[in-house]
Amino acid sequence: MKKIEAIIKPFKMDDVREALAEVGVSGMTVTEVKGFGRQKGHTELYRGAEYNVDFLPKMKLEVVLPESQVELAIEAIMKTAQTGKIGDGKIFVYEVERVIRIRTGEENEDAV
Incomplete structure (x- = not known):
């Protein structure tokens, strides 16, 4: 099993969720996060004053999948999250060693 973590632009979240559902992903965890990479934030103007925004809003999406679904999920994320612009x-x-469903005690692929 593998864990996929994707950091994407917030406005792409719904499209990515729908694309993943189409390829058979049944569950995911989504977190609002902030960060920056090569784009190093940006400058904004507020009430006539300019200021730097270092950490940009992003969405972090996490899914755990059997090996057979990993490439389909990656392709779905790339196809729908890509705008062609920086950021x-x-x-x-990641490799996932073990998964346990707390409620039933099921393990690994049965727990996913």
Whole structure:
């Protein structure tokens, strides 16, 4: 099993969720996060004063999948989250050693 973490632009979240549902992803965890990469934030104007915004709002999406679904999920995220502009985000893929559903005690793929 693998865990996919994707950091994407907030306005792309609904599109990504729908695309993942289409390829069979049944559950996910989503967190509002802030951060920056190469874009290093940006400058905004508020009441005539300019100020720097270092940490930009992003969404962090986490899913745990069987190996057979990983490439489909990655393709779905890339296709729907990509705008072609700086700050589109990143996808991280991790190995998952063990998963346990607390309610039933099911393990691994049965627990996902």
